[in-house]
Amino acid sequence: MNLRCSDCARSWPLDPSRYCCDCGGTLEIVGVPSFAPALLDERDHTLWRYRAALPLLPDLTPVTLGEGWTPLVAAEWDGQPLRLKAEYLNPTGSFKDRGAAMLVTALKAAGVREVVEDSSGNAGAALAAYTARGGLQATIYVPAHASPVKQAQIAAYGAEVVPVPGPRAEAARAVRQAVREGAVYASHVYSPFYPQGMKTIAFELWEQLSGRAPESVVTPVGHGGLLLGLYHGFTELLSAGLIERLPRLFGVQAQACAPLARAWERRAADVEPVEEGETIAEGVRIAAPPWGRAVLAAVRESGGAVLALQDGETLSAQRELARRGFYVEPTSALAVAALNHLRGRLGDMPVVVLTGSGFKSPPPTANWQQRVATFVRRHDLLHAPTAHALDLVSEVGEAAKEVLLATDYGRQAPQSRPQLADELGDALYSLLALAEACGVDADGALSAALEKYERRLVKQGGAGSK
Numbered sequence: 001m002n003l004r005c006s007d008c009a010r011s012w013p014l015d016p017s018r019y020c021c022d023c024g025g026t027l028e029i030v031g032v033p034s035f036a037p038a039l040l041d042e043r044d045h046t047l048w049r050y051r052a053a054l055p056l057l058p059d060l061t062p063v064t065l066g067e068g069w070t071p072l073v074a075a076e077w078d079g080q081p082l083r084l085k086a087e088y089l090n091p092t093g094s095f096k097d098r099g100a101a102m103l104v105t106a107l108k109a110a111g112v113r114e115v116v117e118d119s120s121g122n123a124g125a126a127l128a129a130y131t132a133r134g135g136l137q138a139t140i141y142v143p144a145h146a147s148p149v150k151q152a153q154i155a156a157y158g159a160e161v162v163p164v165p166g167p168r169a170e171a172a173r174a175v176r177q178a179v180r181e182g183a184v185y186a187s188h189v190y191s192p193f194y195p196q197g198m199k200t201i202a203f204e205l206w207e208q209l210s211g212r213a214p215e216s217v218v219t220p221v222g223h224g225g226l227l228l229g230l231y232h233g234f235t236e237l238l239s240a241g242l243i244e245r246l247p248r249l250f251g252v253q254a255q256a257c258a259p260l261a262r263a264w265e266r267r268a269a270d271v272e273p274v275e276e277g278e279t280i281a282e283g284v285r286i287a288a289p290p291w292g293r294a295v296l297a298a299v300r301e302s303g304g305a306v307l308a309l310q311d312g313e314t315l316s317a318q319r320e321l322a323r324r325g326f327y328v329e330p331t332s333a334l335a336v337a338a339l340n341h342l343r344g345r346l347g348d349m350p351v352v353v354l355t356g357s358g359f360k361s362p363p364p365t366a367n368w369q370q371r372v373a374t375f376v377r378r379h380d381l382l383h384a385p386t387a388h389a390l391d392l393v394s395e396v397g398e399a400a401k402e403v404l405l406a407t408d409y410g411r412q413a414p415q416s417r418p419q420l421a422d423e424l425g426d427a428l429y430s431l432l433a434l435a436e437a438c439g440v441d442a443d444g445a446l447s448a449a450l451e452k453y454e455r456r457l458v459k460q461g462g463a464g465s466k
Ligand SMILES: [Zn+2]
Pocket: 005, 006, 007, 008, 009, 010, 021, 022, 023, 024, 025
């Protein structure tokens, strides 16, 4: 086994601390043993049951917290039978544990003692947990806007958390600087060991479906690590003659930051970076995914698609999932929300991957406060003329009224009119931003405004009187 550059084809020794070629190209591991059912360790109920198909020396002890072998739960969504792959039940609450367990195992075996990483949250938490388990020290560069809950989780494992202000890309720049100064980069984006851990999800699905591949898999996509892991795993099963065709792979992004979906719409072979907009789906807020070309090729080969959704649809799906007992973060709900857009293209019993736990996302009000602060800065509201502020208030009032009527005063999810929910979302942020700029309790102001509206409409005999 060794590493090979995907740009210049140069070979490198199998060193887990090397994350790219000297030419800057990305690396892959060549010579990994093929997947063979006879080599499965059936007594092991973690992803290490597949260790014979992983790039590890045979006598090596894995750094493990019991990751993988997550439940595959039968469910139904708007009349569509499906299966939910509960990746949020992994030890740190996300699918990233698969890659982190693999990478930290390899790093520890190579004698590495300290690593750095940049992450919007889940990958950082996974790396922090597995380095703690393996006795390594980690420093994680996190965008300052990342969920405070995730930052707290990373710190709890004993890793050093370095919040970096600005867009996600700033955290990436900060970690590159540390790497130039000699740190080992345990990157969930670039390390070729990470996708080796991710591919085990495909093996599991094959086993859980009694030796078959699903017809399609729907997953959120940011960097594309999970989607590429699925692709690699199913490709290995295909090469081994264990399945007849790849499942159709569908990747879902948030409209506010959707470089892959934009490239897909243009039928382009590669992505063009986009401006990093605000979205509640922070796990897929990646403006320039370095594996974009590979993700697009994998989706195309599988017969799938990439699409992007508004936050309103994601929020509705998250709420609806919780009502059915699945407590996941907004990024996970993206994949479920996409089902309404994929009718007729998924075949029997699609698999939807629930990637991260609901414990990871802060309550909506905390999320608002974060976004309000950004909104206030972006629009310079603290210095805006009063007339401008009054215009915004009036817009908010109109949008709020529309949404209240369409959703029967919040008693129904506005699934039939998702754009309305987005308008309300935008309007609410404006309102909250104004409240904060004026030094008013933002949540209180919002609740009071909505209550007042409802009372008035009920009095007029509107839709709220039932
Ligand atoms: Zn190269």
